[in-house]
Amino acid sequence: MRITVLTGAGISAESGIATFRASDGLWEQHRIEDVATPEGFARDPALVHRFYNARRAAASAAEPNAAHIALADLARAHDLTLVTQNVDDLHERGGSPDVIHMHGSLARALCAACGERWDAPDSMSPEDPCPFCGRTATRPDIVWFGEMPYQMERIWEAIEGSDLFAAIGTSGNVYPAAGFAQHAAHSGAECVELNLDASFNARDFDRRILGPASQTVPEWVKSLTP
Ligand code: APR
Numbered sequence: 001m002r003i004t005v006l007t008g009a010g011i012s013a014e015s016g017i018a019t020f021r022a023s024d025g026l027w028e029q030h031r032i033e034d035v036a037t038p039e040g041f042a043r044d045p046a047l048v049h050r051f052y053n054a055r056r057a058a059a060s061a062a063e064p065n066a067a068h069i070a071l072a073d074l075a076r077a078h079d080l081t082l083v084t085q086n087v088d089d090l091h092e093r094g095g096s097p098d099v100i101h102m103h104g105s106l107a108r109a110l111c112a113a114c115g116e117r118w119d120a121p122d123s124m125s126p127e128d129p130c131p132f133c134g135r136t137a138t139r140p141d142i143v144w145f146g147e148m149p150y151q152m153e154r155i156w157e158a159i160e161g162s163d164l165f166a167a168i169g170t171s172g173n174v175y176p177a178a179g180f181a182q183h184a185a186h187s188g189a190e191c192v193e194l195n196l197d198a199s200f201n202a203r204d205f206d207r208r209i210l211g212p213a214s215q216t217v218p219e220w221v222k223s224l225t226p
Contacts, residue, residue, distance in 0.1 A: 001224070004155075004162040004189075005071060006180050007084045007091070010169020010196060014214045015062040015090055021171050036144045041112075045126035045139070052140040053123045056106040059088035060122075067168065067217035068094030077225045081158035085170060085177055087142055102149040102177065108141035117141055149176060156183070165189045166220075169213050172201035181205055194220060 009019035020027045034040045035051040072095030074080050083100045084091055089107055091099045104110075109120040111130035118131055120140065128138040143149050159165060165184030172178045181191045181204035193205040194216045202208065209216045 001164060002079045002081075002158075002162045003074065003164045003166065003224075004081045004083065004158045004180075004184065005074070006165070006167045006170060006177055007071075007082070007086060008168070008170025008177070009086060010171075011067050011084075011213045011217070012062065012065075012086055012088055012090050013169065014065045014067070014212060015088075017058055017062050017086075017088055017090075019169075019171075021173065032145060036142075037146055038144055039146075041139055041144070048139070049124045049126060052106060052142065055087070056120065056122065056140075059090070059106055062088065062090060064090040064094030065214045067213035068096070070218040070221040072096045073225060074221045081155070081162070083155050083158075083177075083180075085174070100151050100155060102143070102151060102155065104140070104142040104150065106140065106142070110139050110141040111135065111137055112139050113137035152176065155180075159184045159189070160187045162187070162189045164192070164224075166192045166194060167199070167205070168194045168217060170195070170199065172199035172204075192220075 013019050019025045035048050041048045068090045071082060075096055082096055083102055085103045087104055087106045107120055108117050110117050111133060113135040114130060114133040116132040127136060129136050130138055159180055162184060165181060167181055178201050181201060185191050191205045192207040193199060194209045209220060
């Protein structure tokens with residue numbers, strides 16, 4: 001079966017990584033326009049680096065949970081395209097061989113001046129020179145609000161060719177990812193949502209499996225694996 005899975009912060013919540021829109025989530029404690037926009041970075045790059053340095057430390061201290069591991073099993077049994085909005089590497093560490101990080105990755109650095117990318121050190125600062133061009137415009141390789149998510153062509157193509165689309169642990173607030181279910185449905189895929197509670201775009205799904213991802217995802221994967 002051809003399957004596209006989209007994951008969001010909810011799949012990493014039980015690994016101890018904060019989600020964005022929970023009452024104690026990241027966007028309650030930080031202003032999006034300060035830490036997750038190109039304008040915020042231009043205004044105060046040190047603040048933005050501190051925010052992502054803390055998130056990078058939290059991600060490397062975390063371990064993949066049963067949901068991440070189950071998706072690696074799913075890739076062994078089916079033709080799976082795994083797309084994540086998450087910037088942690090828990091899918092990779094859970095064994096998934098090919099992960100599309102549509103919102104970028106904490107593990108990578110990007111030069112805003114020349115566009116080159118390289119492996120991010122544990123801690124980044126605005127004074128870090130680009131190893132390619134030498135200029136000091138180093139930023140985390142994260143897709144901020146107002147920027148184009150990565151690998152969209154490959155994602156649309158996978159969705160259009162899928163028999164099944166699943167969204168796991170995402171609130172359905174941020175486009176284009178929030179539009180994937182509708183596009184998958186129009187392309188003839190069955191759409192299933194696995195989430196703690198119904199998402200913002202819940203009406204776009206044929207089926208809903210509610211509960212913590214570490215329980216629901218392994219059971220769902222088992223139901224698809226002979
Ligand atoms: N199991 C399953 N789902 C969970 C769990 C869990 N243990 N814990 C929380 N959730 C669900 C919440 O109910 C919520 O619907 O995960 C979802 C998390 O939603 P958000 O915090 O909005 O995260 P996400 O959807 O990934 O955000 C999308 O917004 O600001 C950005 O770029 C950032 O990639 C992010 C994007």
